[in-house]
Amino acid sequence: MSVNEQIILAKRPQGMPNQADFAFEEQPMPVPQAGEVLVRTVYLSVDPYMRGRMSEAKSYVKPYEVGEVIQGGAVGQVMESTHPGFREGDFVAGNWGWRRYAVVSSSTLRKINPELAPVSTALGVLGMTGLTAYFGLLDIGQPQAGETVVISGAAGAVGMIVGQIAKIKGTRVIGIAGSDEKIRYLTEELGFDAALNYRSETFEDELREACPDGVDIYFDNVGGEVSDAVLRLINKNARIPICGQIALYNLEKPDTGPRIQSLLLTNTALMKGFLVGDYQSRYNEALHELAEWLRDGKIKYAENIIEGFENTPEAFLGLFSGENLGKQLVKVSEEQN
Amino acid sequence: MSVNEQIILAKRPQGMPNQADFAFEEQPMPVPQAGEVLVRTVYLSVDPYMRGRMSEAKSYVKPYEVGEVIQGGAVGQVMESTHPGFREGDFVAGNWGWRRYAVVSSSTLRKINPELAPVSTALGVLGMTGLTAYFGLLDIGQPQAGETVVISGAAGAVGMIVGQIAKIKGTRVIGIAGSDEKIRYLTEELGFDAALNYRSETFEDELREACPDGVDIYFDNVGGEVSDAVLRLINKNARIPICGQIALYNLEKPDTGPRIQSLLLTNTALMKGFLVGDYQSRYNEALHELAEWLRDGKIKYAENIIEGFENTPEAFLGLFSGENLGKQLVKVSEEQN
Missing domain, CATH: 3.40.50.720 (NAD(P)-binding Rossmann-like Domain)
Structure with a gap:
């Protein structure tokens, strides 16, 4: 538990990305400072828009830098918190990306209610x-x-x-x-x-x-x-x-x-x-309505879950082969009660 | 004065239109019925969008039929009216198209105030x-x-x-x-x-x-x-x-x-x-503001006027050679006081 692992952009893909565009890095386990939270990643999201950020071209979000961790949506469980709003064991969603563990500013985290729906939906239909x-x-x-x-x-x-x-x-x-x-x-x-x-x-x-x-x-x-x-x-x-x-x-x-x-x-x-x-100010209203539709069975969702942090690049590359049905996720660790 | 003249679509242009796509027709002078007005055309408008209507392809306005008079914006002077809202000598704008004289339903005419601006502007900046x-x-x-x-x-x-x-x-x-x-x-x-x-x-x-x-x-x-x-x-x-x-x-x-x-x-x-x-319900508001800008010298306009009804097709064809500056008009007859 004293070593963390993360995936960085090793080089910018030319055309179709491949495994060699990514590299795994080990790092010492990070320690939360005031206002920060240590999370263990449970699910990672891989999304087509990430391909855009791997290029240098101007886009709506700034490009990833070569050598930088791939940022993206993730759901995790709090291991250690310096902020009263988050307690050990809480489920949270954030944007810390392709890491097994992350120290995250509490202001960038959203708490998830695991009673409402499976926590993975915070990266899908309720995210x-x-x-x-x-x-x-x-x-x-x-x-x-x-x-x-x-x-x-x-x-x-x-x-x-x-x-x-x-x-x-x-x-x-x-x-x-x-x-x-x-x-x-x-x-x-x-x-x-x-x-x-x-x-x-x-x-x-x-x-x-x-x-x-x-x-x-x-x-x-x-x-x-x-x-x-x-x-x-x-x-x-x-x-x-x-x-x-x-x-x-x-x-x-x-x-x-x-x-x-x-x-x-x-x-x-x-x-x-x-x-x-662009619609950030209306997220709450929309999530409320989506949750109602989900509860009433008016919306179903499909997830395609690949197990194992080491398979994250593969899960991402699979988005472009057209094989995934619904939301593509990587399961990095087990949910703990 | 007992003969009218009009221009019809003789055939659908293939590619760049030419004179042979149009034909001049003589007709007896039309006689206004109840609610109708006889107008003498003073200015005709020729516009690029008319090219679209000469093709059969689906567009926002229905295609001209072969053999039909080319419809389009025109300014004229009332010769005879059966409607109390229009009197002989009044200037009007409408959509009667490429004709020397036309009988028009009074409900499709807009009266123009010749004191406000030259009447030709009803086809341009104030039209x-x-x-x-x-x-x-x-x-x-x-x-x-x-x-x-x-x-x-x-x-x-x-x-x-x-x-x-x-x-x-x-x-x-x-x-x-x-x-x-x-x-x-x-x-x-x-x-x-x-x-x-x-x-x-x-x-x-x-x-x-x-x-x-x-x-x-x-x-x-x-x-x-x-x-x-x-x-x-x-x-x-x-x-x-x-x-x-x-x-x-x-x-x-x-x-x-x-x-x-x-x-x-x-x-x-x-x-x-x-x-x-699409904005018909807001025309009055807009014309009011345009007229103010024109009066205050904040907007200037340019007109390119070709004399003579017989030169209407030529004026239209000229739109595609890129030579006209500003609004292209055809002057068909003189304004009368």
Whole structure:
């Protein structure tokens, strides 16, 4: 217990990242100072947006430095606290990233109630993932009952929550994903009205058939040719929240495609990139509503959990092979009562 | 005076339109029925958006039919009225299009006060042109003092009003246009902070130098590679009203370019196509403010007037050669006192 371990960015990935872009480092166990808390990591989050931070390019969050620990969402249990608000054994969520243990300022921690839902949901449906779905769909998308909502990356952590909120709002929901297993999950388990495999040779025809009244909201996690196909079907006054562009994160050159401004113009449509952090002042309101939906069974969630801190890079790399269903987590240690 | 003349769409243009796409037709002079007004056209408006209506493709307004009179903005003088609100000699604006005389329902006419400003401005700064600039910039762009506003097609009818309103709002304004004469006009006559010729070989470097603090608002009339260059410079929370895409209207195939969704995402930027008609309920408020700015000399306008109804197609075709400065009008008959 006197040694800590962490994962740093060893070098900036060129194109698709691989194991050699990361390195494991041992460090002495950190000691909390006044106002700080020592936590043991229970779950780590690996997310597509992290790929962006591994590049030097300007983005909405500053790039990771080479040699720096990979920062990201984590859930842990307090081992030692100098702050009266946190006691040994408390579950907390924070952003300390890929470390087995961390000393964290208490002001950056959020306490989790393990009675409410499994603590892992603080990284998923009751955390950034759920908030991203909530604000992107409701604030930018503004769904109205009877409208058609199309979601790319629909079987991903954010996409599947977007679809379920869209159903709560009375819309027709079409998910796009990359395997028949995901397609089945979206329609049979989550109640999507239709789901399509973008790898199908007849994808464009299937999409057109699935959207006989056009597309009012396109929640885009993916980008590229999938988006080209959806955008050709948008209706007047369509709204297009841009949440991610996972198809492009590992391209070494900017990709090209049909320019979309004419489609936005002739349909007087709105497209907006967004970042969940823009909505910080409304997190509580949203988490409250998400928790109610979860409790009432209106929202289900899926987690894909890889065991073992040593498998964190692998879990991250798996995000780009399109195999994970729902939220990808790494389990680093056991929850203790 | 017993014969009327009108211009119809003879066939749908393929690519760049030409004279053969239009035909002149003679018709008996129309006679107003109850609630109708007979007007003599004084000025006709020719506008880039009309090119869109000449194609069959879905757009925000329905396509012209082949054989149909080209509809569009016009200013005229009442010759005969069956409605108490309009008297012989009154100046009116409406949408009767390319005809020497027209019988028009009084409910579609707007009376113009010739004391306020030249009646031709009802087709420009105090008409659709000014309203388009006003709502696109103020409602979608939301300019804040100190921000940088870039305008493509800046020497066009809409662009030059956008730039002047942006100056009223305390922003730094950079115009993009296609000739050195236009560039000079924008900076020397209209007070733009900088203006750039997109035909310059060093255009991209000049643009970067003209926007040392990036671009907060890009008011796009043009599209294509000019837009690609501007979008690379957008700031966090940039707003991009899409007003027109004149560079593309005559392309026979959809054009391709770098996909822009990643730029919108990493800058949490908003792009919106708009149509002035969406703001109909606020026209009066906007016209009032535009008229005040005009009276106070805060907005200047430029008109390019071609004489003679027979030259209407030529005036329209000239919009795509990039030679007109400001609002392109056709003078069909004299104003009478």
